Amino acid sequence: MEPVLVVDGIEKSFGGLKVTDKVSFSMFPGDLTAIIGPNGAGKTTLFNILTGHLAPDAGSIRFEGKEIAGARTQDIVTMGMGRAFQITSIFPEETVLDNVRVACLSKLREATVFIRPISAHKRATDRAYQILESLGLEKFSDRRAFELSHGDQKLLDIGIALALEPKLLLLDEPTSGMSPEERLLTRELIKKLWSLFNLTLLFIEHDMDMVFGIALKVLVLQQGALLVEGTPEEIRSNPEVITAYLGEEL
Ligand SMILES: Nc1ncnc2c1ncn2[C@@H]1O[C@H](COP(=O)(O)OP(=O)(O)O)[C@@H](O)[C@H]1O
Ligand SMILES: [Mg+2]
Structure with missing residues (x-):
């Protein structure tokens, strides 16, 4: 199976602050992947780079086999x-x-x-x-x-x-600002839409019930770098992740 997205060595700094630090990962058709990490870890910046709202300083992004790093948002949207x-x-x-x-x-x-x-x-x-x-x-x-x-x-x-x-759909904190009931509904809805429309979905989320409830793969960002990626079970039991991020959550 060909990957939909191949992110390879993406870097971005604002002034002296490195907010995206050699991030590499791939998405395959049908993936349902969550990005987690503390506030300021660079999650939204990574999305902005993927969608062409920001140009990376270095690295490559291949979407459907074509290089899109630094391309215009409108062109990236048109590509799917x-x-x-x-x-x-x-x-x-x-x-x-x-x-x-x-x-x-x-x-x-x-x-x-x-x-x-x-x-x-x-x-x-x-x-x-x-x-x-x-x-x-x-x-x-x-x-x-x-x-x-x-x-x-x-x-x-x-x-x-x-x-x-869309060939790839990005959601940045879909449940932010929602009540617990709305969160639950949104979680069920996103899972349903993913299945109904055969989506390839990448979402940023703070709600761990949502992350561990529906994601098939989890990427953990810390200070701009990918700390670890794995299945929800692997992430939950990863000592580094627990120390860095999940300590109070789990
Ligand atoms: N346009 C910008 N100019 C300068 N600094 C920025 C800009 N956008 C984000 N940052 C900084 O980059 C870091 C990562 O931010 P962000 O990607 O929003 O993190 P997250 O979404 O993981 O909370 C933060 O320290 C933030 O202040
Ligand atoms: Mg954010």
């Missing part, structure tokens, strides 16, 4: 890297349905240039409803996006990302 849960892609004045449908339509047009406009529209509408249903948002289809609660806007953002059929 998605990032969601931060309400950054929503058009607030448009309806919930149209937010997802426009993304479905753009994906369909890209895939099938010969398709007739009317049937493309029908297919995009069906697909948008399927996505909204999977997120429990179909009842809000005709509402304008800004009318949704904060939590539901986060879901809509993931709906837009799913509509683009």
